[in-house]
Amino acid sequence: MDARTDAEISRDVAQVAGALLLELRDGYGPIDDKDAANALRKLADRTSHERIMELLSAARPDDAILSEETEDSFHRLEANRVWIIDPLDGTHNYSRAFPWFGISIALQHNGHLLAGVGQRQAAAPVVLAQRSRARRRTRRRWFGSTSRAKS
Numbered sequence: 001m002d003a004r005t006d007a008e009i010s011r012d013v014a015q016v017a018g019a020l021l022l023e024l025r026d027g028y029g030p031i032d033d034k035d036a037a038n039a040l041r042k043l044a045d046r047t048s049h050e051r052i053m054e055l056l057s058a059a060r061p062d063d064a065i066l067s068e069e070t071e072d073s074f075h076r077l078e079a080n081r082v083w084i085i086d087p088l089d090g091t092h093n094y095s096r097a098f099p100w101f102g103i104s105i106a107l108q109h110n111g112h113l114l115a116g117v118g119q120r121q122a123a124a125p126v127v128l129a130q131r132s133r134a135r136r137r138t139r140r141r142w143f144g145s146t147s148r149a150k151s
Helices: 006-027 034-059 076-080 091-095
Strands: 064-067 081-089 102-109 112-120 126-135 140-147
Touching: 006 034, 006 081, 006 091, 006 102, 006 112, 034 064, 034 081, 034 091, 034 102, 064 076, 081 091
Parallel strands: 064 081
Antiparallel strands: 081 102, 102 112, 112 126, 126 140
């Protein structure tokens, strides 16, 4: 098992997927009609999904994954830990080269969210939240941070 925390894994995976999405879009060529835009969106969604699945499966092989891009499974329903991912949120903006798109990754454990990351504008800082171990009677505390991409 990977020694990084779940929050660190979600951050690192989002950064890799974000860089991949930018590289795909920049190298795709002209997008001058609806068919080209649709093809790019499908390629980017699928490619980002496959990379995220690969990285999460390598880091946490026993965890289940729920993705917008795949059919749900009974394995996920029985799993204690489930990663929930949207490999490309804002597909239309992405294909038009608007900066308002990103990657979303969260981890649920026994029905409670443990960690999550939202990376908007794929090259922008990652917004990371992790549930603290401290709890009050009716209020759960979350620690949030903004993490810049590693150089």
